[in-house]
Amino acid sequence: MKYKLIASDLDETLLNDDKHVGLKTLQAIAAARQLGVHFVPVTGRGFTLIRRTLTELNVKDAAQEYVISFNGAAITENKDERILTKKLMDFQTINILFQIGVKNQAVMHIYTLTDIYVYNMDKDEKEYLDKMGFSYCDFSQPSIMFLKDQPLIKILYKDKERANLDDLYSQIPASILEKTAVTYSSNRYMEFNQAGVNKGQGLLKLSQFLNIKPAEIIAIGDSANDLSMIRMSGLGVAVQNAATEIKDNANYVTSNDYNHNAVAEVIKKFILINN
Template sequence: MYKIIACDLDETLLSDDRTISKDNVEAIEKAKELGVKFVPATGRGFNTVGGTLKDLGLYDLENEYVISYNGGAITENKGSKLLHFEGISFEKASELYKRGLDYDVCIHVYTKDMVYAYKYVQEEKDYLAGRMEVTEIFDDNIDFLKGQEIVKVLYMNTDYQYLKGIENDLKEIIGDLDVSYSSNRYIEFNHQGVNKGQGLKHLVELLHVDMKETIAIGDNFNDLSMIKVAGLGVGVQNTVEEMKKECDIITKATNNQGAIAEVINQYILGTN
């Protein structure tokens, strides 16, 4: 019996219109009734997922959890209690920010409570509308963040090959970071060893659950670490083609067609 479902949000649980399908909500509720924990696992911060938690009946509940910042934080929903946090140094964030100025990218800097964006182009504003609040900045440095805990830095460009080229350019400064890709638009820089897979491992240890009793569901490369460590690693139908072979199964449904309900019905409820 699976005890934990760790599930990506954007392009996985959430439809393209940023809602959760009725089929998904009902299936998740049935899994919860059987004692299965449904754990959102997102690259975004905990403070951006309140609406999703409310839709799922998980808001402000004890013994329910969120893996956020790509595994950089684990939070208990009740009282937003932070149980685990691991970010990057200000010096590293500042270096990434300054190097990012040389590229055709929107730069995001995440603190525990806020996301700051440089070159905040309209395309990115449209994509993030309804997902999270962002503060636009215009300086060529982030000295105003000295003394604050910084979670991660990311660059946005919808050309994946362009982002891969940046990763190659920055080899000398990102060797001590965990680099991942998400949403077909981001290259993300976390602290070394920080990823969703490690986040799931931390949660499993916290709850004294066997990793074999977990399901991980996602659609992009920042989900791959948890998909590979989970007892059952699932890619939704719209998963990035290059990583489908790394998944144990691929759903028939996309994120717009109730992919999470498909997984729960088959592997938790046994109704498929």
């Protein structure tokens, strides 16, 4: 099979612990691009929050290069960060989720299309976000009325203890869960998007736009929010450090983890070796 598109998650997949792309991976991606293969970052982050990575990949502000962000809720062309598709959440839904978080003193992120607002920031989260080079606005007032007229696209709860996230989940009304898609990432986040949003659907939309068949796609990931794109792609890949559920659904599991150029391993084995 000749693959035409590589879709890769970022954190704990493409990026190492220093939140950079390894040299071997950069070289492999560049070689794949020379063969006409698209390399598409697919992330839960907003597209404005991965500019540093796009610069490393040498595709920042590049035409006909794309990003799937917010877990599939938005697709952008890198040139001028042109939005091709987006699926927003309504303010009422986000506000109900926010108030549940406030009641439980949770750390939360609220995302507009271009900005991130962090409520109840703690030291651990500040260190994590600063390490990734994020720009964000932190606030402490228990209200998001100042965001009522903004284009809201995602909200998440942060807690490293899954039991605490599960407790938060148990407090969400069924009427709200029906309107949202819930995913987990980075062993610290429970994320909420509009119902029907996932990385697989986002990748399918982009592949249709590019006239690429699912069988011609390689998808690489590590966490639960990567499962949908791994299942829909011709070659679903789990990096060595991936969750068991991801490995069980993958066609291939890398020998290397995200700190040791796992994505380069995939490109060399399935793209470059055939050329």
